[in-house]
Amino acid sequence: MNILHVTAHLGGGVGKAHAALAAAMPLPYRQHYLLLEQPRDNRYAEAIEAAGHRVEIARELDQVAERCVDADIVQFEFWNHPRLLECLARTRFPEMRSLFWSHISGLFPPVIAPGLVAEADRFVLTTPASLELPQFRDLPQERRDRLAVISGAFGFAKPPRPPEAAPGNLCYLGTVDFIKMHPGIFAAIDALQHDEARLRLWGAYEPDGAVAQAAAAMRHPHRVMLEGMTGDPAHALSWARIFFYPLRPDHYGTGENALIEAMSLGLVPVVLANPAECAIVRQGQTGFIASSIEECSAIIDRLIDDPQLLQRVGQSAMDEIALSHAPVQAAKRFAALWEHLARLPKRAHAFTPAIGSRPIDWYRATRILPGETLVDEGEGDDRRSKGSLAHFRAAFPDPAEWDD
Template identity: 40%
Template sequence: MKLVHITPHLGGGVGKAHAALCAADDEAWKRRYVLLEAPRDPHYADLVRASGATITVAPDAAALDALMRAADLVQFEWWNHPLLLRLMAWTDLPPMRSVAWSHVSGLHAPLIPPGLIGAVDRFLFTSACSLLSAPLSGVLAANAGRIGVVNSGFGFPRPVPGDTGTGRAGRVSYLGTVDFAKMSPAMFEVIDRLEADVVVDLHGAAADDSPVRAAVAAMRHPGRVRLCGHSQDPAAVFAQSSILLYLLQPNHFGTAENALVEAMSLGCAPLVFANACELAIVHDGETGFVVRDVAEAAARLDWMLARPDAVAHIGRRAARDVARNRTPALSLAQLRTTWLAMLDRPRRQPSLSAALGSSPADWYRRLQGLEDDDCIDAAGAPGAASKGSLAHFRAHFPDLEARK
């Protein structure tokens, strides 16, 4: 089976997922990855290539058309990247068997355009939480036979060198995006309210002018937070921690939550807010703890700090749960089942422009949940060109219209 993956790049969580899947696949040499832009960090692309897959970077239109026509199946790695939208909406795609694997939840912006689900042959989510999406409720019911869920967040294999066993008791960490676009500012109020005098290590890059640094400075007990910067070795962080304090914004953009799954795989007991994504991963009282507000979070964290044996037990259950349910081998088997079932289907030309819109402004509005006559600037503030942001779109489409 000749499989072509089309993806903007192989960085971040998407690259990590595919590197793990290719490493588990003894037929990875049959895969070709088409990257729409050169990778900024080639780490995961190099791992994919080392597994035997072929990588083609930014082919011209004729070469890409030939690759898609020769493939038994084309899989679009979906998220709100301007280059992927340009390809899908503006290209006269050839007849194909098409799959889209969504690497955003669609619960909040960036939304998943409802028409996209019916435009491809199969649509896969990375988390069951996406099935709760209110904007997608009608289209999910109408297309139940072509929808599936395949996890893309995997744990570390055990054992991991550096696991300190009982020496990790009482150590609390956060690892991930140190930015209020994802992490909740309530985390610092929770830490301030603790009866226990504990230090929480925050692992992740934070600029000198980051609002996170300002929030720490404004705490009553700023010494309880240690900004550790980016970690090159998350496994070591988790192996030396007993509690993962993972309190995120209710409308955060995550779905597979690699850091959460990786921490659980190494026996960290997570404390999370009751967001849909986290609820699909953490089972309250069994593999971690789910709380609904600051007061409950502070009380539960104090409870955890006072009961290291109970926390260790929860951590062991979390590790077993990940080992059973969140492995590359399991996701690969689910993907392969989907792919093989499609080989008898006739090729058809996907009509993606109607689902996405005809202009970059249309794409951006639909992904942000804006009406056709809404001002684009209302959905995004100026800033760095983070993935799918207004600045990101304007970096690729400088004449992006401010109004329709």
């Protein structure tokens, strides 16, 4: 069977997930990855090629259509990337069998356009929390049968646990930016009763940015260390006993790779009560879910005071992730989906009605659901990533594409 993956790129979480899946596939599928832009980071693409699969950069949309002709199944790696939305709207697709794997939750912007879900032959989510969205919850049963949930976050296969890690060692790994991280994270560390507590934050940050300024303004700045990027997350995480991962209520995350990886190492997660995290952490059994930043501080103090509780919950987290978030399990579920979908006839698809025909339409389609109003289009956002307005404008600079 020939599986064509159409994806904007193979960086970050999507690349990491597919590199793990490619090595774990139970059957020798021919997987062809067609990238819509030049990759900035080739690590995961190289790992996929090393597993025997093909990675190619599309020169133009006609080439995407040509590759779809030969594919038994076309799997779109979906998130609000402008090049992927352009591909869906403007490619003259042949008859095909389509599967979407959504790498966004849709719980908050960026959203998942209901029309895409309706048009896809199969639609795969990365968190069960997304099933509570109206466009999924209110589907008739025959449409719900087209849905599946397969996480793209995987734990470490052989987790190291140094015995010398102190109960007061805390770690955060991920987006060190208040666009995702809760701005109260440093207030929570300041409020701890244990002065020996230390929080290491791993992830790229701006030395003069808001996060660095907030850390410097703490009452106890010695409790926090901004470490920057790491090429060895397992080593960075293994220093700690507690994974402190407070995210904004409206964050865009879904599978939460860092959370899964930390739990696979036996770290005890302390998270806020956001849907994606609540779908992963079981309260008091594999971690702790706080209703507020203030409650985070109380939970962390309790864990530092009770090493036995820390050990018990950490072991439960490690055991559960080993069972629920292994690449081989996800690979088998995709294989079963592909085998079932391959029995259906190929058909014509029309994605343009779901997302529009111009960049301004695509951006709006990822920011609001039908019946809602776009309040803030992010005119002041100068980031060129994560589907921001600036990202879309940089990809399509022609003013005519943005005229209402």
